[in-house]
Amino acid sequence: MDLDSLSKVVQERAGISKESADIAVRIVLEKVKERLPAPAQPMIEKMLSGEAAGGTGGGLGSMLGGLMGGE
Numbered sequence: 001m002d003l004d005s006l007s008k009v010v011q012e013r014a015g016i017s018k019e020s021a022d023i024a025v026r027i028v029l030e031k032v033k034e035r036l037p038a039p040a041q042p043m044i045e046k047m048l049s050g051e052a053a054g055g056t057g058g059g060l061g062s063m064l065g066g067l068m069g070g071e
Helices: 005-014 018-035 038-048 059-067
Strands: none
Touching: 005 018, 018 038
16 A cells, blocks of 8 residues: 555545645654664655555555555
8 A cells, every 4th residue: 555545545534635634644654663663664764755656555554554444
């Protein structure tokens, strides 16, 4: 799941604007990144920079999507 997909899930589930969902997702990812061990932090950095877009759908994005009730 890429950043836009995760943001869309948050937008739909929370009933908030796209802009608010984008901000919320970025804040949560930044906080998650702060608590991850250093070797795992690049995953979050890629998501935040947009590099993870178009991936295979695995990894942290899928895990976070699953927490939000996504696929």
